[in-house]
Amino acid sequence: MQVKVRLHNPRRDLEIEGPITIINLLARLDLNREAVLVVRDGELVPGDESLSDDDSIEIRPVISGGAL
């Protein structure tokens, strides 16, 4: 079992070996912490939390585009 990670824009799924903290996971995927939130079962997961092998999370972008 591995940590299941869902990404958006484009939508895709990854598997990453745990345990790994959210902060390290985002660094590894080269994602800016300002630009995403991590959600598990509809709840926010804080940056220092360590994910274990059967976790399934979503990395949700929070940056919307478009003219204003």
Next chain:
Amino acid sequence: MKCVTCRGPAIIDIRRHNSNFCAEHFIEQCHRQVRKAIEEFEMFGPDDKLLVAVSGGKDSLAIWDLLVDLGYEADGLYIGLGIGDYSDTSLDHARAYAHSRDLRLIEVDVPSTFGFDIPNGSRAAKRVPCSACGLSKRHLFDEEAIKGGYDVLITGHNLDDEAAVLFGNTLHWHTEYLGRQLPVLPARDGFPRKVKPLVRLAERETAAYCIVKGIDYLVDECPMAAGNKHLSYKNALNEIEAMSPGAKHSFYFGFLDRAAAFFEVEASIDREGLGACASCGAPTTSEICAFCRLVDRAGGQLPERTGVSAVSVDLGPTRTGSVQ
């Protein structure tokens, strides 16, 4: 990570405030920031009739929810832009939210009312989709706010939006826009008062607010947004923010405190010489307003106006059509 207020387990860190929050105290923090923005910029009072521009995305649903939680009465306004599935889904989200809190949502559908949609219309009019879309939304927000007798039009612009627009306008020294980039634009002939109560919250916080409150917003992006400059400015600012938390806030609020006033004169020149659009009655400096010209070039049609149309705007005795 512990909540700065109660020392319980935190669910979010906000680095520019050097604080972590649990769910309950994060919501409290959002309330505090919105209340502070409303008071600091004297946005509106408890008796004002508020209209919130609602897209179904995180920012507009968050501000609607925050205002209702804070005890304000606010209706929503949704503009259907005819952007395929994106528009259909965003309307579903806006309706579902309004329904869940028993709120009134006004809907204006551009394709069925004006005979064009943003993807095809912007192509026909040879405009960037977001520019045609932004122009249409601004026009229809103003029109519906005036028509409905609302005191204030509220938009969900957050700190990232404002910092990114400021960044773009500064990068190109669009001084004519800089004096207008304020959290409050006062009402003037034919235009409602416009306010942005989310300016003290970053985009990450408005999304977190929705997740914590269980608000089902549309996560997917508008397909037209890909690759636009606004997004690249946001990404650039977030790179800076990651190295220097608080950078976006000090860029935007420093501008408001120390620079915006220098550009006021130029911004106000722009406001002179308003007349009524010969076609729709909206205030404009040309004979025909930019929206009516867009409708025409996009291959659409203005709806028949019945008698003295409700959308026509009374410009007052001093402004009736004459250039001052």
